[in-house]
Amino acid sequence: MASTDTPPKLYKAQEPIFPKRVTGTFRNLKWAIMIVTLGIYYVTPWIRWDRGPNLPDQAVLVDMANRRFFFFWIEIWPHEFYFVAGLLIMAGLGLFLFTSALGRVWCGYTCPQTVWTDLFYTVERWIEGDRNARLRLWKADWGFRKWRLRITKWIVWLLIAVATGGAWVFYFADAPTLLRDLLTGQAAFVAYGTVAFLTATTFLFGGFAREQICIYACPWPRIQAAMMDEHSITVAYRDWRGEPRGKGKNRRVVAEKAIADSRLAGSLVTGQEPGSTTTASPDIQVLGDCIDCNACVNVCPMGIDIRDGQQMECITCALCIDACDEIMDRTGRERGLIDYLALTDEAHEREGNKKVPILRHILRPRTLIYTALWSAIGIGLVVALFVRSEIDLTVAPVRNPQFVTLSDGAIRNTYDIRIRNMTAEDTVFRIGLTSEEVLRVDLEGSQDLMVEVPADETFLQRVYVIARPDDPAASAERTDLRFWVEEFGTTERAYQSQTFFGQVPQ
C-alpha cells in the first residue's frame, strides 16, 4: 500500500449547500404540490363532520381510546382492519408503479423531508438572501447582523416545526378541544411529547440535516433504485449533446478561429457532432451545448453535479432542468440539455434518432400491470365499503370443557358472542340459531333471546346451546350450526357458523 501523507479521515463533515433560487415549470409544479400537501396536512383535522350525538364531529379522526377510525362518512372498526391493510398494499403498489414509471418522483416532489426542507430553504432565502448572499454570510464573522439573521431564521423554522408537530396530534383527538387543552396545559403528556418530538425532528431534519437524511438515513433511495429499470424516467444530462463543455471564453476563441478561417465558418454550432474535430483544423474542437455555467450545480439542493451522471444522491427534483432550460433559452439552444430521460434514450438519441415521448416510456406492460393490480384492490375496497353490514358478530366457542352434561342428560355447549352495533342508536338484537337439529338457545342472565347493545359499542353475551338427550346432536361428535343476530324489527341478519360437540356414547 502506498503511503499517504495524511491518513484518510474516518469521518466527514457535512458540506454546506447553498441552492440558488430557480424559476420554471418544475419549480412551479413543486410550489403547487407543496401548497396542496401542506394545506391538506395542516387543515384536515379542522374539518367538521356532523355524525349525530355521541359520535365525534371531526371529519378525519383516529380515535385510539374507542379504537375507531373516522374518515368523513366512513367509520372503520378494528375488525375491519383489512381496509387499512388494503390501503397499505395500494400505497406499496402505487410506489412500485410510480417508481418504475417515473423513478424517484416521490423523493423529488412529495416526500415530507423534501417538502419541509424546501420550505425551510424558502424561509432561509427570504431572510438571508439568495445563494451569494448566504455564502457571504456563512463566511462572515459572527457579528450582530449574522446573529440577527440566524436567530430570525431559526425562530421562523421553529414556528413551522411547532405547527407541524402540532398538526399531527390533532388527528388523534378533537382538534378544538385539544388545542385549548394544549394551550392551557391540560393536555395529556403523550400529546406534548408527540408535539415536542415532531417539532424537534422537523426543526433538525428540515433545517440542519437536510440532504444528509436522504443520503444516509433514508432507506428509500436504495429500495427505489432496485425498483427502477432502464425504461424508468429519471433526471439526466444529455452528455452526447452537451460535451465537450466549454465556457464562454473558449467558445469565443473557437468562434474567432472559425471566423478567421473561412473554411471553418458555421462548423461551430451546427452541422457537426459535438466533440468532433473539424477536418480543416484538428486543434479546433466542436463544443457541445453545455456552456459550463454551473447553473445546474448551483440550484441543486443535494449539492451534486448531474453532469457526472446518475448519482444516488439525486432526488430527481428537476430543479436543475429548470436552471439549465433557462440557460438554453438565453444561448438560443434547444431546451432539454438536462431533462427527464430513460436510460435507453442515450443510445437511441446518440444515433441521431428523435426523442422518445415520455408517455411511451411510461406506458409499458410493467406499469400497466401495476396499475391494473392497484385499481383492482381499490375497487375491491370500495365495494367492500358499500356492502359491509352495520351489525357484526363473532362467536367464540368456550371449549374448556367442550360440553357439559346436565342433570336430565342434555348436552350443553357454551359460546361467547360479541355483537357490534355500528349504528348510531341503541339497538335491540335478537339472537338465534339455524341448524338441522332442534336445539335450545339460552342467554346468560337474560330471560328472552334479546340483548340491547348501546350505540356504537361492542357487547359480549354468553350463549348456551342445549341438545335434549334424545336429540341426535347430543350424541353426535359434531353438528354444524349457524348463529344469527338480527336487528329487532328488521330482517337484516348477520351470520356466523359454529360447531356443536356432543357426547359420543362409548
Add this chain to the structure above:
Amino acid sequence: MTDPKNNLQEGDPETTGHEWDGIQEFNNPLPRWWLWCLYATIVWGVAYTIAYPAWPMISGATPGVLGYSTRAEVVEDIARYDALNTDLRTQLTDVELAAVTQQEMPDLYNYAIQSGRSTFATWCSQCHGRGAAGVQAAGYPNLLDDDWLWGGTLEDIQMTIAHGIRNEEDPDARWSEMTAFDEILTDEEVSQVVNYVLDVSAQEADATLVAAGEEVYLNNCAACHGDNAMGDRFLGAPNLTDRIWLYGGTPEAIEETVRYSRFGVMPPWSGRLSDAEVRATAIYVHSLGGGE
C-alpha cells in the same frame, strides 16, 4: 494492495486500499452528525448503567443510584389499582348479591366477574379446573352443570366458598358423612342396592336384583337420599336419579361408594380471601351457566 491514489479521478475520495477483481472501494467517511450520535449513545449507555440497575453480579445486579426497582413499581401499581377499586369493593360487600346484574349494575357486575375470574384461576382452578368443569374421577364437582349438592343460588355458593365442605378448620363448614356399608351389608345386598341405584338413574340393571335392592335401599340409604332417591340438599346428599355423578355412575364406581363411602373436602376461604373476593367469586361461579 494497490496504490490508493490509483485510477482515481479528481475529487474522488481515497480508496480503502483493497481491491477485488479490479474493483476498488472508496473510503467514504461517515458524516459527523452520525459520529456524534454514536458518541452520544455511548455516553447515554454509561450514564444509564450508573443510574439504573444494570450489571449482573453474583447475587443480584448493581442497584443504580436512582434506586429504581421494577418490583417496587409493581407494588405501587397494585396499590394504585387497589385504591381505584375501593369503592367497588365496599359496594360489593354491602349490596345484596342478587342485585348485582349486568342490566342493573353493569360496572359492579363487570368488576365482580373480572375479580371473581382471577380469584377462581388463582385459588379454585387447581381442583375445579381452569374451565370450572371439575374432575369426575377425583370427585371435584363440575360447577357448570345444573346440579348442586348444597344448592346453587348466589347465597348457597357464597356460603360454600366462605366455609368450605367437611373441613375441621371452620365450624360453619357444610358437613355430612356417608356411612361405609362394607361391614354392614353382605356382598349380595351390596350388589342388589347397586343395581337398584342403576335402575333409578335409568341405566341398565339386573331386574331381579333391583327388586331386592329397593328393600336394602329403603332400610339403609333412604334416610339421607330420600325415599324417591332424589337426594337432600340440606345434607348434601346427592340426587341419585339424575345423570350427574360426582365420582362416576358406573356399577364399579357406585359399588365403591356404597362400600367405602366418599368424603370430599373443600377448604374454607373466608380467612384467606376478603369478603369482596368471596362474593365476587360467587357471582363469577354463578354466571358460568349453572347458577340457580
